[in-house]
Amino acid sequence: MKTEELDLAKSETASVEVREPTPPAAWLVGIAAWFFPGAGHLLERKWGRAIVMGGAVWLCFVLGLTMGGHMFDLSTGQGSSAILQVPPMIANLGTGILYLVCWLMGVGFADDPQQAARATFEYGNTFLLIAGLLNYLTMLDAFDIAAGRKP
Amino acid sequence: MRHFLVMTVFAILASAVFGAVAKDTTKERFVYGVKVFAEFMLIGLVLGWILYFIPM
Numbered sequence: 707m708k709t710e711e712l713d714l715a716k717s718e719t720a721s722v723e724v725r726e727p728t729p730p731a732a733w734l735v736g737i738a739a740w741f742f743p744g745a746g747h748l749l750e751r752k753w754g755r756a757i758v759m760g761g762a763v764w765l766c767f768v769l770g771l772t773m774g775g776h777m778f779d780l781s782t783g784q785g786s787s788a789i790l791q792v793p794p795m796i797a798n799l800g801t802g803i804l805y806l807v808c809w810l811m812g813v814g815f816a817d818d819p820q821q822a823a824r825a826t827f828e829y830g831n832t833f834l835l836i837a838g839l840l841n842y843l844t845m846l847d848a849f850d851i852a853a854g855r856k857p
Numbered sequence: 858m859r860h861f862l863v864m865t866v867f868a869i870l871a872s873a874v875f876g877a878v879a880k881d882t883t884k885e886r887f888v889y890g891v892k893v894f895a896e897f898m899l900i901g902l903v904l905g906w907i908l909y910f911i912p913m
Contacts, residue, residue: 758877762870769866829863836867840874847878857881 732852739848741802743767743841746848759844766837767804775830776817777805800838800845868897 739746744760747753778794798805808814814834821827850856876890 755877759874762873766867766870773863825859826863833867836871840871843874843878 726854728853732849735852736845736849739845740800740841743802743804743844746845746852750848750851752851755847759840759847763801763837763841763844764804766833766840767801770830770833770837771808771814773826773830773833774821774824775814775827775832775834776821777808777814777834779809779815794835797835797838800841801834802841805838864901865898868894868901872897 735746735749738749743763744756747756747759777798778791780788780791780795824830847856872890872894875893876886879889880886
């Protein structure tokens with residue numbers, strides 16, 4: 707009986723995962739990576755990744771704006787409710803400072819019929835959404851590297 | 858032609874990030890990125906042809 711209890715105790719001890727606390731610097735890298743696409747990997751001196759991932763996000767965003775896409779905020783457009791604007795807004799918000807600067811300057815938020823009539827309007831929207839989502843991936847990658855969970 | 862070009866640019870950008878995030882070595886990342894790019898293009902073309910035959 708005692709041997710069984712000991713075995714059980716041993717197996718329970720073995721199955722307990724040892725979790726190291728996340729270093730505070732990793733959170734800072736994560737925030738920097740979200741705020742300025744590519745900055746997280748630049749801080750980690752991962753130049754190649756910074757160029758590829760940050761460059762992809764920037765290019766995606768610029769192409770989206772060039773194609774006439776529009777970003778989402780909480781203002782209701784064309785009779786839709788504000789709640790419906792939240793998911794795409796979260797995606798757009800992923801681009802960090804790019805979204806904030808455009809929002810402050812009022813650039814890229816027009817969705818009037820004239821803008822929507824452009825052939826590349828929907829492509830632009832998609833590129834802008836994807837730029838934000840790709841930057842979330844980039845941010846998580848930079849965070850994992852800073853936390854020592856990834857080489 | 859413009860649609861195909863936009864789809865290609867989109868596939869390049871997305872697969873570059875997907876490739877950089879995944880796997881461990883540079884070679885594995887590159888191969889994975891190329892694979893994702895090919896999948897994006899193939900699925901895009903297949904969907905395009907399916908939609909072509911569906912009446913509006």
